[in-house]
Amino acid sequence: MTDAQLPPHLDPNRKHDFAFLIEARDSNPNGDPDMGGMPRTDPVSGQGLITDVAIKRKIRNTVAMFNDDEKTPGYDIYVEAGVALNAQHERAYTALGDGAGQLDARTWMCAAFFDVRMFGAVMTTGKKDKQAGRVQGPMQLGFSRSIDPITPLEFGITRVTPTKQEDVDAGKVTEMGSKHIVPYGLYLGEGHFSAPLAARTGVTSQDLAMFWRAFTLMLDHDRAAARGGLSLRGLYVFSHDDKYGRAPARGLLDRVTATGPGDASARTINDYTITVQDTDLPDGVTLTRLVG
Numbered sequence: 005m006t007d008a009q010l011p012p013h014l015d016p017n018r019k020h021d022f023a024f025l026i027e028a029r030d031s032n033p034n035g036d037p038d039m040g041g042m043p044r045t046d047p048v049s050g051q052g053l054i055t056d057v058a059i060k061r062k063i064r065n066t067v068a069m070f071n072d073d074e075k076t077p078g079y080d081i082y083v084e085a086g087v088a089l090n091a092q093h094e095r096a097y098t099a100l101g102d103g104a105g106q107l108d109a110r111t112w113m114c115a116a117f118f119d120v121r122m123f124g125a126v127m128t129t130g131k132k133d134k135q136a137g138r139v140q141g142p143m144q145l146g147f148s149r150s151i152d153p154i155t156p157l158e159f160g161i162t163r164v165t166p167t168k169q170e171d172v173d174a175g176k177v178t179e180m181g182s183k184h185i186v187p188y189g190l191y192l193g194e195g196h197f198s199a200p201l202a203a204r205t206g207v208t209s210q211d212l213a214m215f216w217r218a219f220t221l222m223l224d225h226d227r228a229a230a231r232g233g234l235s236l237r238g239l240y241v242f243s244h245d246d247k248y249g250r251a252p253a254r255g256l257l258d259r260v261t262a263t264g265p266g267d268a269s270a271r272t273i274n275d276y277t278i279t280v281q282d283t284d285l286p287d288g289v290t291l292t293r294l295v296g
Contacts, residue, residue: 012243013216013292014209019249020197022241023260025296026054026148026223027273028189029233034058035184043156043186050153052189056145059193062222064119067214069225079214082117082125090130092117097134109136114205121205122215142201143215148193151276152264159183183230188271190237190264194257199247216241216294237273238296240280242289250288 012018026033034054035041044053064081071079082092096109096116104112113136114121124141162178171179197212216239223234242256259281264270282291 010209011292012245012290013241013294014212015243016202016207016209016212017199017247019199019244019247020241021249021253021256022195022197022239023257024148024193024195024219024236024240025238025260025262025278026191026193027233027235027237028052028186028191029235030185030187031233032184032186032230033189033191033234035230040182040184042158042184043154045154045156046149052150052154052156052186052191054148054191054193056147059145059148059222060119060123062226063215063218066218066222066225067118070214070218078115078121079118080116082113082120089127090134093127093130093136094134096136106135106137109134110139112136114139118211118214121207122211124205139205140201142198142205142207143195144198145195146193148191150189150191151262152189152270154186154189155269157185157187159185185230188269190262190270190273190276192260192262196253203247220295236295238278238280239294240296241292241294242285243292245288245290251286256286256289 013020032041032043033052034044036044044055045051046053064083067079068081068084082089093109093113096112097104100108100112110127113125113127119125120139122141122143124139126138127136128138129135159182161181161183163181164178166172166176166179219239220236223236226234238260240260244250261279263277263279265275268275270276278296280291280293280296285291
């Protein structure tokens with residue numbers, strides 16, 4: 005398939021800006037370890053927050069899950085649980101052999117690792133002769149923010165099995181813990197894709213297809229007791245027919261809005277009016293609705 009035949013959102017030679025909606029029902033979309041795992045909030049507005057790092061982690065995990073079956077070269081994950089980053093750099097020098105320099109290693113890392121190619125990486129740790137430089141990634145996400153203030157709740161829970169044998173011997177039969185949730189929240193997030201940066205890292209249409217596939221399914225494969233009610237409710241991609249863009253991103257992303265019930269407390273997606281203004285788009289801009 006030629007670039008002219010590609011669906012707009014799969015063309016790495018175009019600039020893309022996208023908005024998405026994540027719904028949280030009785031779930032903790034992004035706990036703050038500095039606050040004992042409580043859902044992240046803006047202390048001024050009370051709105052909930054989801055970091056870009058949390059979403060990228062889900063995407064990485066989903067791509068790795070796909071590639072466990074598909075075994076496609078170039079879709080390894082650089083930031084992977086249980087694997088030292090310096091060991092990943094050394095893989096490049098082992099593959100390239102004697103005489104390889106940092107620029108060679110950086111090129112190899114972009115070709116081998118999906119997340120380096122897409123998100124970028126700082127690969128300047130480890131021995132000086134085993135470093136792989138810095139890569140500015142073309143795909144970037146910001147913090148997602150809930151439309152309305154959220155009400156984080158903490159529940160006490162008990163476990164019937166103590167952790168330590170000495171506690172069992174002493175007659176202890178339960179241990180206490182806690183669980184944090186948001187009863188309901190609808191979060192709006194944004195992302196951007198730079199075609200000029202993608203050309204530097206070697207992003208392909210296959211990479212974009214993998215990214216959108218992983219984004220669409222990432223919450224369905226990240227279930228946990230405190231994440232059982234997370235759902236992707238909208239994913240809207242504005243694609244420009246130019247690598248630098250046809251219109252400012254802000255004006256495009258502002259076309260996606262969600263309005264809550266006012267003074268009432270929202271508890272379902274139906275309590276919101278979601279509007280996607282898809283008429284009168286700037287010349288050269290196409291909207292693709294992947295979800296919603």
